[in-house]
Amino acid sequence: MSHSVPAAKxxxxxxxxxxxxxxxxxxxVAFQLAEGLVxxxxxxxxxxLAAFFCFAGGACGLLLIxxxxxxxxxxxxxxxxxxxxxxxxxxxxxxCTITFFDCGQPLRVFSMIAGTNPTxxxxxxxxxxxxxxxxxxxxxxxxxxxxxVIGSLCALGIVVIEAMxxxxxxxxxxxxxxxxVLMFLVDALTIGLSLVLLARGxxxxxxxxxxxxxxxxxxxxxxxxxxSGLYTGDFSMTTLITGPFAPAFWIMLAxxxxxxxxxxxxxxxxxxxxxxxxxxxIAGVFLDKLTLLLAGQAxxxxxxxxxxxxxxxxxxxxxxxxxxxxxxxxxxxxxxxxPRRAEEPVDESIAVSQA
Amino acid sequence: MTRYGMxxxxxxxxxxxxxxxxxxxxxxxxxxMFYSHVRMGxxxxxxxxxxxxxxxxxxxxxxxxxxxxxPVGATVKRDDGIVxxxxxxxxxxxxxxxxxxxxxxxxxxxxxxxxxxxxxMGLTDFEQGAYRRHQAGTVEKCDFxxxxxxxxKDPACVHTCPAKARFFGDLDDPQSDVAQLLLANNAWVQQxxxxxxxxxxxx
Numbered sequence: 001m002s003h004s005v006p007a008a009k010x011x012x013x014x015x016x017x018x019x020x021x022x023x024x025x026x027x028x029v030a031f032q033l034a035e036g037l038v039x040x041x042x043x044x045x046x047x048x049l050a051a052f053f054c055f056a057g058g059a060c061g062l063l064l065i066x067x068x069x070x071x072x073x074x075x076x077x078x079x080x081x082x083x084x085x086x087x088x089x090x091x092x093x094x095x096c097t098i099t100f101f102d103c104g105q106p107l108r109v110f111s112m113i114a115g116t117n118p119t120x121x122x123x124x125x126x127x128x129x130x131x132x133x134x135x136x137x138x139x140x141x142x143x144x145x146x147x148x149v150i151g152s153l154c155a156l157g158i159v160v161i162e163a164m165x166x167x168x169x170x171x172x173x174x175x176x177x178x179x180x181v182l183m184f185l186v187d188a189l190t191i192g193l194s195l196v197l198l199a200r201g202x203x204x205x206x207x208x209x210x211x212x213x214x215x216x217x218x219x220x221x222x223x224x225x226x227x228s229g230l231y232t233g234d235f236s237m238t239t240l241i242t243g244p245f246a247p248a249f250w251i252m253l254a255x256x257x258x259x260x261x262x263x264x265x266x267x268x269x270x271x272x273x274x275x276x277x278x279x280x281x282i283a284g285v286f287l288d289k290l291t292l293l294l295a296g297q298a299x300x301x302x303x304x305x306x307x308x309x310x311x312x313x314x315x316x317x318x319x320x321x322x323x324x325x326x327x328x329x330x331x332x333x334x335x336x337x338x339p340r341r342a343e344e345p346v347d348e349s350i351a352v353s354q355a
Numbered sequence: 356m357t358r359y360g361m362x363x364x365x366x367x368x369x370x371x372x373x374x375x376x377x378x379x380x381x382x383x384x385x386x387x388m389f390y391s392h393v394r395m396g397x398x399x400x401x402x403x404x405x406x407x408x409x410x411x412x413x414x415x416x417x418x419x420x421x422x423x424x425x426p427v428g429a430t431v432k433r434d435d436g437i438v439x440x441x442x443x444x445x446x447x448x449x450x451x452x453x454x455x456x457x458x459x460x461x462x463x464x465x466x467x468x469x470x471x472x473x474x475x476m477g478l479t480d481f482e483q484g485a486y487r488r489h490q491a492g493t494v495e496k497c498d499f500x501x502x503x504x505x506x507x508k509d510p511a512c513v514h515t516c517p518a519k520a521r522f523f524g525d526l527d528d529p530q531s532d533v534a535q536l537l538l539a540n541n542a543w544v545q546q547x548x549x550x551x552x553x554x555x556x557x558x
Contacts, residue, residue, distance in 0.1 A: 036465030036491050037447065041387075044449035044462065104447020104462065104492025111427055111444065122426035122450055170420045170549045171456040300458060 018326025025320010028313050029100055037104050038313070042306040043297045047314040048102035050290040051321055053162060054191060055094035056129065057184060057285070060155035061192020062087040063132065063139075067152035070145050074206050080148065082333060084139035086195055087151075089328035091133045097321040101314075121165040128157045140336050159184045166296070174236035174296035183221055187285045190214040194278035201271055208264050208274055215261040215281060222253060222288070236295040239305065245298070249291045256284020358436040359499055360526040360554035361513070362536045363410055367520035370395060370408030377515035378412075381500060383485025385470055388461055390497035391512055410521070412512070413438060413459045413497040414545065414553030421451035421460065436526070436554060437499050445493040452494060456549040460496045463489045499523070526554060 040046070066083040068074045099109045109126075116123040132154040139147045163184040166175035193211040229237020240249040263277035300306050370393050378384070378391040391412035398407050415438045421430045422438060429444035430451055452460045468486045471478040478486065489495065500510035508514065513521040524531035529538075533556075536542070542556035 037462075038464050038466075039449065039462045041452070041461050042458075044452040102448070104449075104464075104494075105445065105490075108427065108444065108446035111446070115428065117423075117425055117428045119423045120426040120450070122424065122448060126426065165450070169424075169454050170551065171454050171458075297453070 012330075014326050015330035018323045018328075018330060021319045021323025022327050023323070024316050025323055028316035028320055031313050032101065032317070035313075037102075038311055039104075040306075040308065042300060043294065043308050045293045045297065046308075047290065047310055047318055048097055050286060050293055051318040052094050052098045052102065053184075053289045054187075054282070054286050055090045055097060055321060055325065056158055056162060057188040058191035058195060058282075059087040059090035059094065059132065059136070060158050061188040061190070062090070062195065063136070063148075063151040063155040063192075064189060065192050065196060066139065066143070067148040067155075070143065070148035074210075080143045081140055081336070082199065083196070084136050084143060084151075085332040085336065086199070086329055088133065088136035088140065088332060089325040091129060091136060092328055093321045093325035095129060095133075096324055097317065101317040101321075121161055121168060125158065125161045125165065128154055128161055132158060140332065155188070156185075159188050166292075169296075172296040174234065175292075179221065179225070180292075183218075183288075186214050186217050186221070187288065190218065190281050190285055194281045197274050197278040198282075201275070208267060211274075211278065211281065212261060212264045215257055215264065218284075218288070219253075219257050219261060222257065235299050239298045240291055240295045243298070243305070244308070245291050245294050248287055249295075252284050252287035252291060256280055256287050260284065356434065356527060357525045358527045358554070359415065359504065359523070360436065360533055360556065361412075361415075361499070361510075362522040362533045362542065362556045362558060364520045364522070364536075364558045365409065366558065367518045368393075368408050368410060368516075369518050369520075370406070371517065373515050373517055374410055374512035374521065377511040378497070381503075381511035383482070383488055385467055385482065385486065386472055388463075388467060390459070390461070390495070409545075409557070410512075411457060411459060411545070412555060413499075414457055414551065414555045415499060416554065417552035418550060420454040420456065420549070420551055424450045424454040426450065437501055437504075438496075439498045439501060440493070440495060442490045442493045442495070445490075447492040447494065449494060456546045456551065457553075460494050463491055463493050463495055465491045467491065 062083045065074065066080040066087070069080050069083070099106045103109055112123060112126050116126070118124075132151065135147060135151040135154055139151055160181055163181040166172070167178060167180055169175050190211065193207055193214060196207055197211065226237065226241060228234075229241065239245050260277035260280040263273050263280070267273035267277060294308055298305055298308070372393050375389065375392045379389065382390055384390065391410065394409040394411055396407045396409070398405050415436055417432075417436075419430070419432055419438050422432050425445075426448065427444050427446055429441045429446070430438065431441070432438050447462070449462055452458075452462065467489050468491060469478075471482045473479065497510075500508075500512075503510060503514075509523050513523040522532045522536055524533040526533055526537070528534055536558065537556060540558045542558055544553040544556055547553075
């Protein structure tokens, strides 16, 4: 698709904020190199994995949006290059977060290139992430229908595989729920649409309706999960509804799903309101992933509730991941997307519909 | 073919944790690190309440979830039935810890090599020697004391149990103690619903 619409210029503020967060993340890497990865034996999956799922999910969402735009389903998205730039930045952030923060032996991740275990979902995730990163790079230079279709297939693959990482885990009954695939897909699109709204600085009917639909779906799925958890007395759901993770769960439901849904519906083309809704929606998806992970691990093999605490270095690590994505996006946008956008012909009909 | 397994007779177990201590000593495990431990619980209500004890360790499952999920093949099911970890391959992703329904895997962080039982004295000579075998950033678990088994000895927990509640041997050898016990008793395994086919049985 060669049409182009003048979009909001990349703001240096994103680069500055990204650089500050990246510096915090670099500090976290140094700390972990010195002190080692500190992991609770009861909660092996925590903040880092929730952030990884969000980064990778966001990238998948952007690739799916790029495919929809290329196929003419979202006419108002204009050129898809910024979407590929965003996807690439998020994929790199996801890879760095899971490798350098969450792995006890980060360099051994690359041993998966030479030999891997085909029965492990993590192996498949690794290969799909690498393939999707290559597609995102291609999309930056040569966007088009073929790239979009392959990119969307890779994105769907990542969504399914990352959901399957949890679903096939026999040790955690709370995750043995096929609905997680749908939840991860909706989460990916929610982050993708929210990032588009945030980056463009203005609202459009198409993206607002799409984000509202995703949030409505999330709300329905979460409420039905909550209701079934109350009915069955599932221990993990109890930790979310009335237990130690209840504050995070209810804040997520109220401020991360319901509030952005109301705001995006009420925004009516108001860019600022839509942006607030988008930011809240991203935070909501992050809390949703985190509470899903923690609730599943809360029950020990002895049937007791395990305490959980997040180390400050984990927050710094996640901030570093966000910073890396922001810095990369700013740089790629300035170096590749913007110069090429200037060379591309403007599709007048799209520009008029935008106006 | 040899297929090692263990039978634990709960009617004989007194919950003394001698197995836990022997395991920690044999494997050089520091504070808060266990390959094997005794789960204590309560059943019933006063005045009919009673204490339950359930020694637990890696079940060396035939259908081990940890083997399936390891992305680099660091966890393997050996021909003799022992599920072991190659620490030189483990990337410390901890997916195996999540996948294991029995919570018997531990992550080795840097403190595992620096924190001893007597912090005011630093590491004892024994701790300095024993901690060297652990690799920070990897996952470890019970391997049925495979070094001892290779020498024809029983695992440390079996050797130590004062109540003779633990039995170790070849499940495929009809003459072995473990095979005879399984034949003569109604044995059960932990969490059969997980579908992992454990090789540690309880009587």
